[in-house]
Amino acid sequence: MIAQQVIRTVGLTKEYVLGSEIVRALRGVDLLVERNEYVAIMGPSGSGKSTLMNLIGCLDTPTSGEYWLNGKLVSELSDDELARIRNKEIGFVFQTFNLLPRATALHNVELPLIYAGVPAKERRERAAHALERVGLAQRMDHKPSELSGGQRQRVAIARALINNPAILLADEPTGNLDSKTSEEIMELFGELHADGQTIILVTHENDIAAHAHRVVTLRDGLIESDVVRGAAVV
């Protein structure tokens, strides 16, 4: 049942050269995520969780080890091939939203489709549909500056979902939001998960991680614990 495994990493390591020192950010991570899982990755700063997220998001390549995404070995792809994978298979949600300030919500959501080469008419239709899905049907023509923080993050989520990615990869998605708005965003994540979306959530907040069905905790570049619905697996 390979197809059910969205993410499979084998002995993933990542080393950086920082001045004269070699920093071993990841020292051999084996992680398996199946379709429609809702995983939170936690850990203190320096634990390697950002590095792991970058590798899972295909923004970076590992020093050694294998990374299979959706049945495809992506740890050895070129820059342009990785760009294509990011475009098709991964939906990013950032802490700081990263929207184009002068573009409308609709245009922001369209952006990944532009890079995918989708014709304009289809782009608009799909972007409008994605905005409806996150509850912003009435705000399509608004620019980010005319939207609240929560609404901006919804636009970003719509943008992440537009290409029906294999995984939704959220990096501290509520880090810039108040607790009430955070709850709303987490509710939206819950709905998406209920619709079958695989979600990876990187956070250091326990109450946010609590929304996930599985919590992977890193420490010093290794998986320290991997807990599913309160029951320890490893």
Add this chain to the structure above:
Amino acid sequence: MLFTEGIKLALQQIRAQKLKSFFAVIGVVIGVMFLMTVVTVIEGMNRYMEEDFARTIYGLNTITLSRWPEVQINTSAEQWREWVRRPRLTFEDADAIREQLDVPALVAVESGGGGRVAAEDGTEIENVWLTTASADYFRIRELKIARGRAFTAPEDRIGAPVVILGHEAAQKLFGDRDPLGRIVKIAGHRFRVIGVLEKQGTLFGMSLDNRAIAPSRSMLARVTAPHGVVDDILIRVHDPKDMQRALMEVEAIMRVRHRLRPDQPNDFALDTADDSMAFWTRISRILYLAFPTLVGIALVVGGMVIMNIMLVSVMERTREIGMRKAIGARRRDIIVQVLVESATLSGFGALIGIGIGIALAKIVDAVSPLPASVSPVWIVVSIVLGAGVGIVAGLYPASRAAKLDPVVALRYE
């Protein structure tokens, strides 16, 4: 698709930061404006020299034999003294040339002066360009008769009291009345108007239509060439290829007639339209060499300003570029985006420059006799040049942007 997207984005940027964008492209604006203005003026000058000046002064395929050159540049006093000592040209010189020339050609004498012309009802005009010439003068100068006729060779020989008026002279003397058959008085002599020339226009702002032409041996010659001599002898060859031969033959005939020894220089001048054109061609060549250098400097400076602006713009948008890469932009997508933006900015500057250039050309056209029309070729050249500067200036910023590591770029504050 990315292309139109890039242009849209660049236009957005320009609209959002009008002043900054204008200063970014001011070098290109100045370069292109300069290009447009100088090119149109030079081309106008060229056309003017070729079509109007050379043809009016010398005529096509025509040799002008005279005592001294028609167009003089920086003549010294000594030179002048030598010139005025030269023998005058005579009717006999013209006859000798007509007889001895092997090359098929028309030969005419021409003398000129200025004076008043009066109609019988007392209407008088001043500063009229008076010419006495032989019958072939009209064909050599390509003067078309609008009404009536030119005088004939027999009329010329007997010095018939007839006159051909310029368009403006006829208009001023007779208004709406028919000038043909009427009598005008010039220097106390009566002439019958037998023809009116077609409108000629102006040269250096002077009217070519305020004139009167009478036979070379008529009484008018007392005004134009009082000593039975002529100002110029015009030789027009039938075939342009004969020009050089005709020049040599006329020179030989005249040297014999003036009994010049081989070591003595010519004591007459032979001019052709080519001579004046050669002079002008030299000037325009210098201009054509000098001005691309100046335009080039302006464009290089303009390009460097744009490169700087684009570098700042890329740096300011590091996170945006990181985000674009994260959602699937490849290196070449980023390069295209930056280049299109840079080319659009620069092309926008070129458009402004073209606008100002055209306006300046129009002003030159209005206040000077030069026909400074803007040719579409140079508009295209300007746009291509402008966008080209943008692309070249954008290369380095684009490659910097494309090389950004998305992980680093996304974390950039």
